[in-house]
Amino acid sequence: MFNKVLVANRGEIAVRVMRACRDLGVRTVAVYSDADRHAGHVRMADEAYNVGPARAADSYLDHEAVIEAGRKADADAVHPGYGFLAENAEFARKVEESDLVWIGPSADAMERLGEKTKARSLMQEADVPVVPGTTEPVESADAVKQVAAEYGYPVAIKAEGGGGGRGLKVVRSAEEVEAQFETAKREGEAYFDNASVYVEKYLEAPRHVEVQILADEHGNVRHLGERDCSLQRRHQKVIExxxxxxxxxxxxxxxxxxxxxxxxxxxxxxxxxxxxLVEDTGEETEFYFMEVNTRIQVEHTVTEEVTGIDIVKWQLRVAAGGELDFAQESVSIDGHAIEFRINAENAADDFAPATGTLETYDPPGGVGVRVDDAVRQADGIGGDYDSMIAKLIVDAGDREECLARSERALSEFEVEGLRTIIPFHRLMVTDGTFRAGEHTTKYLDEELDRGRIERAAEKWGGESDGADEGDDDATETAEREFTVEVNGKRFEVNLEERGAPAVPAVDVAGETGSAGGGGTTRSRPDEATDDGDGAVEIEGGGERVVAEMQGTILSVEVTEGDEVAAGDVVCVLEAMKMENDVVVERGGTVAEVLVGEGDSVDMDDTLVILE
Incomplete structure (x- = not known):
């Protein structure tokens, strides 16, 4: 077994991996960005190294910085978790060529299965049914139309390196092909550094069923049963x-x-x-291969609960050369488990990302309740990364009991300071279609009454404004936390001073942030007053088009001098792995464009000025 493992990730999955390492007596190394100096995975690790600024491309996705951190820490291996570099074959190969061990499938296997067209061809060779479509990338919008002519609309354009709904665009007519083709390519390039796309017949209302597998270097392959991930919004799983x-x-x-x-x-x-994808045709139920995720999954937890097998521990053992010590026949499914993703999102506002401070964070407990997280009360939740702050996993003897226990656990989960989708989950565990297990991947986006989500948010939601009036004790004791970096390695110094006013945490660069929070604040370029309808007046008679959330500019759709009308898109903003169109409330002429592709912006930052 390894002595020390670097976890090339953040958040709850990094903490999950670190806990498995500790169970096996393995020390852990964290990497972190400037925004994550005080994050939970940094607190959990035995040691931690800074790998760059908040923008993921300059930190968590920086191959050389992550590998160099492993060298500095004298780590034996790298565990990528999920997301970021987990399915990046180029990074896996760099790790394999270094002195570090890659905890995952080989780079060659990742290439065979990570690119969807190669995976489809391979599965056909293994006599696994695939959705009708191309097994090679398509190079033009005309090629998409040719596929549609053969199989009929709708068709799905998919990024070759994609997943989680990113880089997937559904085309229902020839008029949509050009725009959707370009969008799918752009998302593939932005999220997966691969602009290649392929096309397949789009199944209208399938179930999404996935099978967990484990395989070792000694020829043993086991499956651990299936998971149902059909409850999705915009192809993003919500409950599994x-x-x-x-x-x-x-x-x-x-x-x-x-x-x-x-x-x-x-x-x-x-x-x-x-x-x-599993489709009930009315006469029979058919299944088709969709893709292989060459990593641990967010929802691996429910499989662990019903099989009793610690999947992350087996990842470590297999990477260290170990052999699976159980036969396929010995894998049994005991009971039922459900995972609820606790996202910082407002479900009543089309699941828009939310940011804020966890003024109250009190997760549930008791028999059959597991919470995987990397946060604690008073932590800040920014918009730099994924919106998931925790996972609630509930298990019981059967599905009916599991749903009842889920109701109880969700009612006990207290979060104040920002909106989460807990009210949505509380709605779903009482929803007749979900309780009957009759939902498909279309249920949430196309069938569920949106008014029910809004009413659930009113009933069980709420958001603290962060005010702390009448706190007479705030100045009696001040705890000061200093983060010191020496040659990129992180050290903490905590001082407690009585009779002094509380001060925010200060990092070595002199930036301030919330004590114990996730990230630093920065000043905004100009001050203005919101006129209440999305455009903000500034001196000189112009109007600002502002960012409604933190994120990264994926594209700028206008240039100075352009005429725009109400509803026109001026920028595309990526926030928490979701594309958001920034539109103007009313027409005008573009006087100034203040951002460019790849820029990071804060909420209320000026993007475009109209005159």
Whole structure:
């Protein structure tokens, strides 16, 4: 077994990996950006190294910085978690060529399965059914139209390196092809550094069922049953469960065997997930291969709860050369488990990302309740990264009992200071369609009454404004936290002073942030007063178009002198892994463009000035 593992990630998955390491007696190393100096995964690790500024491309996605941190720490191996570099074959190969061990499938296997067209071809060779479509990238909008002519609309344009709905665009007519083709390519380039796309027939209302697998270097391949991830909004999973309520025993065995065949054909090792679309045609139920996620999944937790197998520990053991010590026949499913993603989002506002400070953070407990997180009360939740702040996992003897226990656990989960989707989850565990297990991937986006989500937010939601009136004790004792970096390695110094006013945490660069919070503040370029309808008046008679959330500018759609009308898009802003169009409230002429592609912006920063 390894002596020390660098976890190339952040948030709850980094903490999850670190806990598995500790269980095995392995020391851990964290990497962190400037925005994460006080983050939970940094607190958890035995040592931590700064790898760059808040923007992920300049820190968590910087190959050389992460590997150099491993060298400085004298680590034995790198665990990528999920997201960021977890499915980046180029990074995996760099780790393999260094003195570090890659905890995951080989770079070659990642390339075979990470690019969707290669994966589709490989699965066909393993006699695994695939959705009708191309097995090679398409180079033009005209090529998309040719596929649609063969299979009929709608078709799906998918980024070759994509996942989680990013880089996926549904085309329902020839008129939409050009715009959706370009958007899919742009998202593929932005999120996965791969602008290649392919096309397949779009299934209107399938179930999303995935199979967890483990494989070692000794030829053993096991599947750990399936998960149902059909409850999604804009192709992003929200609630996952195991086992799937939609499969009978015969189909369950058939899908599990198909997953094993596919990964064996790919010479795959370590943990992974084979994802399928399951469609009820009315006469029979068919399943089709969708993709392989060559990493640990967010929802691996529900499989752990119903099988009793610690998947992350097995990732570590397999990477260290260990052999799976259980047969396929010994894997059994005991009970039912559901995972609820606790995202910092306002479900009543189309799941818009939310930021703020966790003024109250009190997760539930008790029998059958597990919470995976990396936050504590008073932490700040910024907009630099994913919106998920925790995962609530509930298990019980059967699905009905699990739903009842979930109601109890969700009612006990207290969060104040920012909005979360807990009210939405409380709605879903009482929803007739979800409780009956009859929902598909379309249910949330197209069938569920939006008014019910709004009413749930009013009933169970609420947001603290952060005011702390009448706190007479605030000046009696001040705890000062100093973060010191020496050659890029992080050290903390905590001082407590009585009779002094409280001060914010200060880092070595002189920036201030909330004590114990996630990230630093920065001044905004100009001050103005909001006129209440999205455009803000500034001196000189112009109007500001501002960012409504923190994020990164993916594209700028206008230039100085352009005429725009109400509703026109001026920028595309990526926030918490979601694209958001920034539109003007009324027409005018673009007087000035203050941002460019790749720029990071804060809420209320000026993007464009109109005259």
């Amino acid at each position: 469960e195991a086992p799937s309520p939609a499969l009978d025993s015969d189909l369950r065995e058939e899908i599990g065997d198909a997953a094993r065949r596919g990964v064996r054909e790919a010479d795959y090792t370590n943990a992974g997930t084979v994802e399928f």
